[in-house]
Each structure stands twice: as structure tokens, then as C-alpha cells.
Amino acid sequence: MTNNDALVGKKIVLGVTGSIAAYKSADLVRRLGDAGAELRVVMTKGACEFITPLTLQTLSGHPVAIELLDADQESAMGHIKLARWADWILIAPASADTIARLAQGRADDLLTSLCLASESPLVIAPAMNNKMWENQATQENLAQLQARGVQLLGPASGDQACGEQGAGRLLEPTDIVAGLSKLVVPAKLRGKRVMITAGPTYEPIDPVRFIGNRSSGKMGFAMAAAAVEAGADVVLIAGPVHLMTPHGVRRINVETAQQMNDAVIDNVHTCDIFVGCAAVADFQLETVAENKIKKTKHEKLHLDLIPTLDIVSAVASLPDKPFVVGFAAETEQVADYAQDKLNTKGLDMIAANQVGANMGFAVDNNALQVFWPQGTQAFPLTAKTQLARDLMTLIIERYNAKDST
Numbered sequence: 002m003t004n005n006d007a008l009v010g011k012k013i014v015l016g017v018t019g020s021i022a023a024y025k026s027a028d029l030v031r032r033l034g035d036a037g038a039e040l041r042v043v044m045t046k047g048a049c050e051f052i053t054p055l056t057l058q059t060l061s062g063h064p065v066a067i068e069l070l071d072a073d074q075e076s077a078m079g080h081i082k083l084a085r086w087a088d089w090i091l092i093a094p095a096s097a098d099t100i101a102r103l104a105q106g107r108a109d110d111l112l113t114s115l116c117l118a119s120e121s122p123l124v125i126a127p128a129m130n131n132k133m134w135e136n137q138a139t140q141e142n143l144a145q146l147q148a149r150g151v152q153l154l155g156p157a158s159g160d161q162a163c164g165e166q167g168a169g170r171l172l173e174p175t176d177i178v179a180g181l182s183k184l185v186v187p188a189k190l191r192g193k194r195v196m197i198t199a200g201p202t203y204e205p206i207d208p209v210r211f212i213g214n215r216s217s218g219k220m221g222f223a224m225a226a227a228a229v230e231a232g233a234d235v236v237l238i239a240g241p242v243h244l245m246t247p248h249g250v251r252r253i254n255v256e257t258a259q260q261m262n263d264a265v266i267d268n269v270h271t272c273d274i275f276v277g278c279a280a281v282a283d284f285q286l287e288t289v290a291e292n293k294i295k296k297t298k299h300e301k302l303h304l305d306l307i308p309t310l311d312i313v314s315a316v317a318s319l320p321d322k323p324f325v326v327g328f329a330a331e332t333e334q335v336a337d338y339a340q341d342k343l344n345t346k347g348l349d350m351i352a353a354n355q356v357g358a359n360m361g362f363a364v365d366n367n368a369l370q371v372f373w374p375q376g377t378q379a380f381p382l383t384a385k386t387q388l389a390r391d392l393m394t395l396i397i398e399r400y401n402a403k404d405s406t
């Protein structure tokens with residue numbers, strides 16, 4: 002099943018609570034319907050101050066439930082019936098008050114009662130002022146809910162209705178539908194930790210100059226997004242690149258090979274799969290000049306370089322090593338050099354790409370030839386975002402095969 006048809010036929014209770022972002026729930030109802038979900042909307046009294054039940058009733062094609070103690074509603078579909086009916090409960094927007102009441106296990110309105118009465122998975126998409134979001138009380142309430150298995154979509158950051166800036170914006174309806182679809186599809190890496198390195202490293206020559214390379218980080222960031230899609234808990238060790246962090250990824254920024262090595266070694270111990278996609282410098286300056294090196298006419302400049310630490314090899318030689326995937330960037334004899342690296346670095350798998358002349362580095366598309374001790378698979382030229390998903394599927398397959406031997 003792909004994420005696109007994940008919601009077809011799914012019975013979803015959409016809870017709408019009191020937030021200015023409640024106006025977006027009209028669009029959300031339409032998009033959940035377009036995705037094939039069967040929908041029933043439950044509104045809190047607060048939500049009705051921001052958007053009328055009639056709007057959501059018209060868009061969902063079903064009466065909107067509001068009252069806990071409504072004789073008509075109780076006889077038609079009360080909170081217990083609704084709780085049993087739902088495959089999933091999605092609360093969007095989820096206000097700070099609703100989050101607090103859910104954390105306390107309150108049952109003083111229809112929405113909180115049905116959440117308490119239901120065994121279905123609960124997903125919340127928070128929306129509130131950034132200070133309310135950052136407040137320790139809200140964060141503690143969320144931590145409690147997450148510890149009970151409640152899943153979170155967002156919030157996003159940016160301009161807020163109150164004129165402030167920061168985290169607390171409701172995710173856009175398309176992102177909520179995409180996020181929910183991913184949760185609904187059985188996640189193959191749920192409960193697994195994946196670490197990915199991405200981008201170049203910069204090795205300083207003096208305070209203003211460095212040795213770098215053409216890696217943009219696109220392939221590594223796409224791998225991180227693909228691992229999140231597969232349900233993993235993802236740490237991304239990123240060299241100096243200007244890319245947005247994929248949703249749900251913990252990112253650690255580094256600059257040099259030594260810093261990347263330290264960040265990896267500090268965080269790799271609980272990791273199940275390691276993917277070394279970064280173009281780590283092979284050499285660093287033996288001594289970095291304290292001040293800017295002055296240009297002297299007609300004289301050559303000699304730089305003494307020493308090898309950097311080999312990060313992927315270090316991970317592969319850990320006693321309790323994760324499943325280790327390397328990349329090989331080659332301009333010639335791609336397959337031979339890649340297989341050589343697979344063996345000498347002690348890897349479980351290597352993804353080889355031809356680089357140079359608009360290939361591999363910095364472009365949006367890529368092709369890979371993947372090798373592992375017992376086999377090989379070619380991935381033709383495609384968008385790095387899709388290529389990363391295809392490669393992640395193969396990694397999961399090989400990881401599971403290795404795990405079961």
C-alpha cells in the first residue's frame with residue numbers, strides 16, 4: 002500500500018477545537034474526503050465560536066456532533082458508539098486547553114469523552130500562540146500524551162494570527178493528510194533509530210579559507226526524510242548546507258570531518274541503521290593557520306594535509322555496530338572502487354554513484370548501483386527524493402534479512 006491510498010475507507014473522527022486555525026478544518030474535511038476517508042466531525046463549544054457546525058456538516062456530508070448529553074445524539078451515535086466506530090481519531094486543530102484536558106483524562110465534553118472511551122490511535126495537530134506552545138505546562142502535557150502513544154503532527158513555525166512569530170501554527174491541511182497517511186501505513190522502521198550523515202565537510206586552512214566539496218546535502222536529507230516516512234527515529238548529522246530540516250528529524254550541524262566524527266560517535270550507540278551519505282573530506286590541514294595567510298608574489302603555497310578519521314569505518318568496527326550503509330562517489334571504475342570500499346571499510350552495503358559533470362553532486366536527480374556481500378541492485382536516474390525511498394526500502398529488506406540470520 003502506498004501513502005496515497007492509505008486513508009481509503011478509513012473511519013476517522015475529526016475533532017475540531019477552539020482555535021483561530023479552526024477555519025482550516027473546512028479544507029481539512031474536504032481533503033480527508035478526497036483521500037477516501039469516511040469522516041465524522043466532532044466539535045467542541047470553543048470550535049463553534051470560530052467556524053459553524055453547518056459548514057463542516059455540509060462538507061463532510063454528516064451531522065456534526067457537539068453535545069455530550071444530547072438526547073438525540075445519544076440515541077443516534079453517542080460518544081461510546083463514535084469511539085467504537087473510529088479507526089483513527091484526529092484532533093486538528095488541538096488547542097492548548099484540549100491538550101491539557103486530554104493529558105488529565107478529563108471527560109467533560111463529547112470530544113474528550115470519546116477519546117477516553119476509544120482504543121483507536123489518537124493523532125493531534127496542535128495550534129496555539131507560540132508562548133503557549135513553549136510553556137512548560139503544555140510541553141509536559143504533550144510529553145505525557147506521547148508517552149501514552151498519542152502521535153503528534155506539527156506544529157509548524159511562522160507568522161501567527163496574534164501577530165507573533167514562532168512555533169504553534171497548525172500544519173497545512175495537505176501536510177496533515179500526508180502525515181496521517183504515513184501513520185496509517187504500517188511503518189517498517191517503527192521503533193528503530195537511523196543515523197544519517199549528509200552534505201560536505203569544510204576543513205579550515207586559515208580563519209577565512211577552507212577545503213570543501215560540491216555536496217549539497219540533497220541526497221542525505223532525502224534519505225533522512227525517507228527514514229522518517231518509514232517510521233524511524235532519525236538523527237541527521239549535517240555538514241554546512243542550506244536545506245530545511247525534514248519534518249520529524251533531529252538535526253546536528255557540524256562543519257569539519259572531526260566534528261562530524263565526534264557527533265556520530267556521541268550518538269551512534271543506540272542506532273540500528275547508519276547511512277554515511279556525507280562527502281567527508283579525506284584530508285585536513287596538519288596545522289590550521291591562526292591568521293589569514295598572506296599572498297606572497299611569485300611564491301607557491303604548500304599546504305601539509307593529513308588524513309581525516311574515516312567515520313563510516315569507525316562505525317562499522319564498533320563492537321555492537323548498527324547495519325552500516327556507505328556511499329561511494331566515483332568518477333571512474335565506479336563498481337570496482339565501490340566494491341573495494343564495501344570490503345575495506347567493513348560495510349553491510351554501499352550505494353555507488355558516478356559523480357562529476359553534473360552528476361551526483363548538487364543536482365536533483367541521481368542513479369545508484371548498490372552492492373552488498375551477496376548481491377547488487379541498480380536504481381536508474383530518478384529524483385533524489387524517490388531514489389532515497391527506493392534505497393531505504395532495499396536497506397530495510399537487507400537489514401531484516403541480516404537480523405534474521
Ligand code: PMT
Nearest residue numbers: 217218219220277280281311312313327328329330362363
Ligand atoms: O549531497 P548531494 O549534492 O546530494 O550529493 C550526493 C553525494 C554525491 C554526495 C552522495 O550521493 C555520495 O556519494 N556521498 C558519499 C560521498 C563520498 O564521500 O564518497 P567516498 O567514496 O569519498 O566515501 C566513501 C564512504 O566513506 C562514504 O560513505 C563517506 O561518507 C565515508 N567517509 C569518507 C571519508 C571519511 N573521512 N569518512 C567517511 O565516513
